[in-house]
Amino acid sequence: MKLLTQALGLTLGVLTAALAEAQYTPFHHDPKLLLEGNWQSCFDERAGQFDEKIYDQPQLDLEVHLGPGDEFAIFKGIQDEHRDHRSPDNLLEPFRVRGPRQRWDLPQLVFEVARAGGSRHNCRSFWITLEPVRKQ
Secondary structure (H helix, E strand, C coil): CHHHHHHHHHHHHHHHHHHHHCCEEECCCCCCCCEEEEEEEEEECCCCEECCEEEEECCCCEEEEECCCCEEEEEECCCCCCCCCCCCCCCCCCCECCCCEEEEECCCEEEEEEECCCCCCCEEEEEEEEEECCCC
């Protein structure tokens, strides 16, 4: 019985870790895009806030923040400490997606976020694309 309990605990731990990692689901349809996929920010009751994921884009020296909730941010330079999305250093204005779709045309890239449906009431789901601007 103890072995069964340990095996069940290990299985649940692996499944929980897999679900936590599945918040961003990449979709590699277009090779010119740096990011393309579904981002889902869910409310974490233990932390008392929505999830956030940060992607470093070293080729552009940018830091891309997905979440928490309907917030997004892009900062120049890559840092270890977290940055406030309300900061004037955030290249995205507005930094919250209020409508069905938001597009930011920046000098180095185009970032587009569209609300996606979902069945979980405690999650915000978005389709995102991040594309570098190609010089003509």
